[in-house]
Amino acid sequence: MAKIQMTTPIVEMDGDEMTRILWKKIKEILILPYVDLKTEYYDLGLVHRDETADTVTVESALATKKYGVAVKCATITPNVQRMSEYNLHEMWKSPNGTIRRILDGTVFRAPIVCKGIRSYVPTWTKPIVLARHAYGDVYAAVDHAAGEGEKVFLVTEDKEGREISRQLVHDFNGTSGVVQGMHNCDGSVRSFAHSCFRYALEQGLPVMFATKDTISKVYDGRFKAIFNEVYEEYRARFEEKGLWYLYTLIDDAVARIVRSEGGILWACKNYDGDVMSDMVATAYGSLGMMTSVLVSPDGKYEYEAAHGTVTRHYYKYLKGEETSTNSVATIFAWTGALRKRGELDGNEALAAFAGKLEAATVATIEEGEMTGDLIPLFCREGIVPKKLNSEEFLYAIAKRL
Numbered sequence: 001m002a003k004i005q006m007t008t009p010i011v012e013m014d015g016d017e018m019t020r021i022l023w024k025k026i027k028e029i030l031i032l033p034y035v036d037l038k039t040e041y042y043d044l045g046l047v048h049r050d051e052t053a054d055t056v057t058v059e060s061a062l063a064t065k066k067y068g069v070a071v072k073c074a075t076i077t078p079n080v081q082r083m084s085e086y087n088l089h090e091m092w093k094s095p096n097g098t099i100r101r102i103l104d105g106t107v108f109r110a111p112i113v114c115k116g117i118r119s120y121v122p123t124w125t126k127p128i129v130l131a132r133h134a135y136g137d138v139y140a141a142v143d144h145a146a147g148e149g150e151k152v153f154l155v156t157e158d159k160e161g162r163e164i165s166r167q168l169v170h171d172f173n174g175t176s177g178v179v180q181g182m183h184n185c186d187g188s189v190r191s192f193a194h195s196c197f198r199y200a201l202e203q204g205l206p207v208m209f210a211t212k213d214t215i216s217k218v219y220d221g222r223f224k225a226i227f228n229e230v231y232e233e234y235r236a237r238f239e240e241k242g243l244w245y246l247y248t249l250i251d252d253a254v255a256r257i258v259r260s261e262g263g264i265l266w267a268c269k270n271y272d273g274d275v276m277s278d279m280v281a282t283a284y285g286s287l288g289m290m291t292s293v294l295v296s297p298d299g300k301y302e303y304e305a306a307h308g309t310v311t312r313h314y315y316k317y318l319k320g321e322e323t324s325t326n327s328v329a330t331i332f333a334w335t336g337a338l339r340k341r342g343e344l345d346g347n348e349a350l351a352a353f354a355g356k357l358e359a360a361t362v363a364t365i366e367e368g369e370m371t372g373d374l375i376p377l378f379c380r381e382g383i384v385p386k387k388l389n390s391e392e393f394l395y396a397i398a399k400r401l
Contacts, residue, residue: 003036004349010337011063011302012039013095015073016046017309018317022327022390023073026334029394030357030401035338035350040067044095046076050088057095061102064302068344071337072099072304073330093139096304100134104188105296106195107132109277109306111284112291112328114365116380120283126263128280129205132273133192134294139270141182146172152179189223191297193230196267197245199295201237206244209267210253223269281306286373288326293336303336305329313390324372325390331361331397360400369396 014023031037042060049056064070076082077094100107110129119125146152150172156165169179193209200207209227211220224247231238231245238245248256250272257266257280268276281290290306306329313323335354342351365374368383371393378385388396 001034004034004347004353005036006038006341006350007345007347008069008341009038009040009067010341011060011067011070012041013044013060013070013072013075014041015044015075015309017074017076017311017314018323018325019074019305019307019309019330020045021314021317022325022330022394025391025394026327026331029391029398030331031334031338033398034353034401039071044073044075046078046082046086046088046092049075049092049095050086050090053089054092054095054098057098058102061099064099064103064300065296068300069337069341070300070302071333072096072302073333074305074307074309076309097139099302100294101136101140103134103294103296103300103302104191105134105294105300105302106192106199107134107273107277107292107294108199109273109281109290109292111281112289112332112362113284114289114362116366116368116383117285117289117374117377118379119285121258123258123260124262124283126261127284128257128260128262129199129203129265130273130277130280131192131196131199131265131267132277133189133268133270135188135192135270136184137182137270138180141180144179146170146177146179148172148174148176150176154181184219184223186222186226189226190230192267193227195295195297196265197231197234197238200243200265201234201241203265204241204243205263205265206238206246207265207267208246208248208253208256210248210250210272211269212250214249220269227267277306285377286326286328288329288371288373290329291332291336292329301337301340303333303340305333323390324387324393326371326373327390327394328361328365332358357397357401360397363400364393364396369393 040063042056075095078091083091108131111127152169154167154169158164211223213220213224281287287307292304292306294302310325313325316323335358339351339354368385369388372387375385375387
């Protein structure tokens with residue numbers, strides 16, 4: 001067949017470990033035979049980020065602002081152990097955090113539902129869409145290791161540099177310790193709220209937003225107040241569609257979600273969304289079955305898998321051992337980006353291809369061919385599931401595609 005042509009490139013952000021291996025295989029087996037793929041490539045693997053002092057991450061985010069659509073492989077956020085393993089010059093910050101800070105967007109994550117893959121939470125019969133604020137908080141925080149006897153203050157200055165507030169954070173009298181300062185911006189929180197309410201109206205979903213304003217009265221209280229204010233702009237349209245908006249505490253939200261049937265948009269602050277999206281994805285079957293897209297206020301899109309780099313499988317791969325790694329979320333990152341590129345460029349063939357690749361991926365699982373993580377969850381009468389290794393699974397999809 002003649003390959004489907006592209007007019008505008010997608011920003012391609014390569015990653016680390018097992019997902020980096022699968023990234024190349026997905027392109028070779030499922031995309032390049034059918035699409036004349038045009039990308040602007042950035043290597044966000046940890047080695048290259050260290051070589052460029054992490055400037056490559058900033059460059060990839062700015063390219064996303066230029067071209068409007070990006071697809072990202074999972075990447076390592078280094079800790080102390082990774083510092084020595086990779087002999088890093090610095091413990092670089094989360095590349096996702098850097099990209100989200102530059103794009104100032106909202107992350108929407110939703111499970112990929114397949115017939116026969118049962119949820120760990122039996123009541124969840126409908127997808128739960130998790131909206132994660134993608135700016136600030138702990139991901140842009142400033143940390144300090146305080147010595148014994150030191151005092152740490154939160155100091156605020158006005159535009160002219162005059163001190164207008166000084167609050168004692170802690171007096172480390174008799175002990176050492178750590179402190180952290182984090183921030184957020186009203187404009188970003190307001191954009192987050194608008195994104196959530198717009199998305200919910202498009203998808204016909206009620207919205208629940210949760211923080212801990214009983215403890216963090218000023219910080220989380222500001223989130224609550226802005227969400228309530230923005231909701232008033234959408235209230236009439238929500239009520240017209242029979243939808244609702246609820247603010248509640250994060251611990252109450254967790255209890256409500258577990259008891260629910262799904263079919264809701266759950267809006268979370270940055271860190272809450274990071275944790276809860278993994279919980280929701282796992283409960284639906286696997287971290288490999290969760291889509292993720294970052295949407296900026298000015299309509300830029302960055303698609304990625306919601307999971308990490310699958311380190312354990314990567315070490316097996318390096319030893320020459322067989323792996324059975326779920327690549328579904330990474331495939332859907334590519335299809336999401338290809339579909340959006342097609343929609344923005346008026347390229348119907350490209351958008352249609354993305355839909356067909358998704359359908360072939362779901363059909364492969366529903367017909368009993370899957371990676372090992374899904375085998376214990378599969379239950380369809382008359383079908384005995386077959387475990388495939390990482391590459392066999394991609395070829396099984398290609399056969400249907």
